[in-house]
Amino acid sequence: MTSSAPGTAAEALTGLARIRPPGWLAAPMPSDPAALIGRARQALADDHPGVTGRLCVLSTRYTAAVFAVNPDPPEASLVLKLHADPTAYAGETLAHALLTGTAPVPRLYAEGETSLSLLLEHLPEAADWTRPQMPAVLADRAAAVHTASQRQTAEAAGAMAGFTLATLQGAPAPVWIADPVAYGEVLAAYADAYGPNLVPLGHLDLKPEHLRLRSDGEVMLLDVESVRPDVTGLIDVVTLPAVLRQAGHELSAGRVLGLYLDATAARGANWTASTLRSALRAYAAATGLESLHGLDR
Template sequence: MTTDPGDATVQACTDLAAHHPDIPGRVQCLTARYRTAVFAIGDPPTRILKRHADIDAYNAEVVAYQLLGGRGILPELHDASDDAQTLVTGYLPYKADLSAPAVLDELVELVARAHTAPAAWPPEITDVMQPYTLAATRTEPVPEWIGNAGAWQSVMELTADAHGVDHIPLGGFDLAPRHARRDHSGELTIIDGETMRLDWTGLPDVITLAYIAAEVSAPLTPRWIRRTYLHHARKHGAQWTDMTLRSALTLWAEATGLHSLHGITD
């Protein structure tokens, strides 16, 4: 895709007219990159249009909205076009101040809510997703990107102990301070779901939360992040203990070759 904001805006207007005719309004380019472009719609903005150049990224984001819809994790999805690889979502005008402990607690709860979402899925979703459950995948060969097969298998066993063998290990969100936004009602959501995977587990997101806390200079320790995540995950039905969560995080790093846990197991 073009990286010129003017050309990108022209393309976005064409896509809106052809694929989202019920979403009118002034179009303003927010970002224009080779892989994605994002536009505000309306004056003042009320919607976001996101265009994908990569079909896999588009499909991943559509799946994220389908699997996490109704949980208050992602913005509201108003429309999507497979032909144009575009999504129209709600506009979230306010950046969350993650340096405030109470706000960071909200984000940790939101992440825990996402990781435990499969437990609340209706039968029509759980039936379709059976091939992705831990029960179905634990005996399969480890993914090619895993460097330590034994550590990875231990991660899967600990995740199954915490969530159950019917769990689908959602995770890998693009967590960043700029992606934590509030709508006009004050609700916090994550605005980017295209990196979510069904074979990732939530463990790297917990590590990223510790990194974010340091990045925004929040007066909280990585141990606080871990224990807060543990509290919220258990509230939503997961059965992690502090010992098993620390073990799983350490094994994740061993399995993937991750160089730093950002103090999350200290």
């Protein structure tokens, strides 16, 4: 595989990422600001009675919109997130169920099935990427998500028993896998590194702007709706160099791999540089990923 320098995390996944065709969602988020605010107010009325305040649009896209809800006093502000895609809503609620209390993600206060909404902790302060330790922080935050199932309650572990490595190794490969044999090699490498009971979470939407500060200074990860329990964290390892480059940190692939090895070792993994590189090569073969951008060397 040839090395390249992707500018974004999405570009790092060339060959694996699948672009949906225009118009795939029957009822996307409205583009009109007034319609957006009206939808948010209806969501609060339908699913979150008693939550009132000034609404401010933080972001909007085809599938979702995010608002700040600013009551009095403003320090108590919340985030209201609306989904247009029921699958994405279900995925985000599952992700928070898996990660709350076990990984650095915003607190989830309430869910609204009628409006496909979530009330979340508001984290308006961006992480300071000028700090030299931020590459290690990013690797640590990714590793915390990847190993979250090791710190779950017994109830949550029981609910996710169908996605442990032991179960996945005995099941057919997912339909999106291009090479089932290589996928089996990935799962075997994971089982060697973590044991058979790990749920191999991965597929974070990693971007520099998605790292935020809690009031105590802890760095948190935003937008975990894309996390899935079968893709493994290797997809995120591939994107780490591009995310760091976007944030102004030009690190060699070997240095990035070392940061991730340190972060996962601190959380109980038994990876070595050799076994992680082998797993990455198998992952690329299994998924059709075109390049590992030097991480496999």
